[in-house]
Amino acid sequence: MVIFKTFNVVAMILFPVIASAILINRHKTSWRLWGIGGLVFIISQLGHIPFNSVAGKILNNTTLVQLDNHNQVLFNAIFLGLSAGIWEETSRYFAYRFWLKEPKKWNEGLALGLGHGSMESILLGLLALYVLLQMVAFRDIDLTNIIPLSKLESTYQAINQYWDANWSVSILGFVERMFTIPIQVFFSLVIVLIFKNSKMILLFVAIILHAIVDATAVC
Amino acid sequence: MLITYTNVYITEVFIAIISLSCIVLINHLRYKNNEYVIIENKTNIVLNNKDKNLELDDSSLDINDTKYY
Numbered sequence: 049m050v051i052f053k054t055f056n057v058v059a060m061i062l063f064p065v066i067a068s069a070i071l072i073n074r075h076k077t078s079w080r081l082w083g084i085g086g087l088v089f090i091i092s093q094l095g096h097i098p099f100n101s102v103a104g105k106i107l108n109n110t111t112l113v114q115l116d117n118h119n120q121v122l123f124n125a126i127f128l129g130l131s132a133g134i135w136e137e138t139s140r141y142f143a144y145r146f147w148l149k150e151p152k153k154w155n156e157g158l159a160l161g162l163g164h165g166s167m168e169s170i171l172l173g174l175l176a177l178y179v180l181l182q183m184v185a186f187r188d189i190d191l192t193n194i195i196p197l198s199k200l201e202s203t204y205q206a207i208n209q210y211w212d213a214n215w216s217v218s219i220l221g222f223v224e225r226m227f228t229i230p231i232q233v234f235f236s237l238v239i240v241l242i243f244k245n246s247k248m249i250l251l252f253v254a255i256i257l258h259a260i261v262d263a264t265a266v267c
Numbered sequence: 268m269l270i271t272y273t274n275v276y277i278t279e280v281f282i283a284i285i286s287l288s289c290i291v292l293i294n295h296l297r298y299k300n301n302e303y304v305i306i307e308n309k310t311n312i313v314l315n316n317k318d319k320n321l322e323l324d325d326s327s328l329d330i331n332d333t334k335y336y
Contacts, residue, residue, distance in 0.1 A: 223279060227286035234289035
């Protein structure tokens with residue numbers, strides 16, 4: 049099982065870089081735009097993650113917590129989807145408009161989207177690597193002296209669940225990233241189309257489409 | 268656990284379908300974006316052929332001769 053989990057981590061980090069290298073070379077675009085696309089993703093998360101954290105704390109003190117389980121999942125899916133859509137797409141729009149002075153070419157949008165999706169995949173790959181190293185370290189040791197007694201059972205449960213997962217679940221992170229990168233490229237191209245066609249409505253289209261994709265993942 | 272895995276697989280299939288749709292749309296946008304370039308290249312080919320192969324003799328053309336038009 050370690051082999052599949054290691055493959056998952058390595059593929060999440062390397063696949064986007066290799067795919068980007070091939071596509072950037074084939075469509076004669078630049079690594080600079082790829083890097084900017086990646087930075088735009090990081091910048092958007094600097095606002096997105098704290099916002100979700102603060103909003104979560106505020107919403108936990110409202111009557112929304114009294115909703116039944118099904119409606120809570122539905123609310124979370126819509127809220128988190130819209131949050132991701134608004135933060136990521138508006139960051140993309142402002143960065144492309146003021147930093148890149150309104151890119152209009154297809155291959156520019158391609159490089160920016162590849163950078164955005166690749167950076168997401170690389171960061172999630174590093175996170176998966178951190179979890180893998182932790183799980184390997186915790187697998188065969190006695191945790192009673194490390195973990196508080198109240199959390200011991202849930203920790204063992206999490207470790208067992210991690211190692212009991214079958215191979216297909218172990219590589220799902222990579223599979224999902226592989227499918228997500230084209231989606232990110234498409235969103236970047238939609239934002240590039242705003243500058244090409246002067247249609248601001250495309251920003252709302254990108255936000256709603258992004259929200260639908262992310263809401264599906266939450267459900 | 269089985270139910271959780273099934274939900275995860277269904278989600279991945281949905282994301283895969285969206286992803287494939289996006290690839291189709293990306294290619295569509297590429298064609299739309301390159302439409303002008305393709306026409307421009309064709310024009311260049313015609314001009315190049317004219318320059319290199321046809322080499323029209325201007326003296327044979329009579330600008331006032333309208334019988335062919």
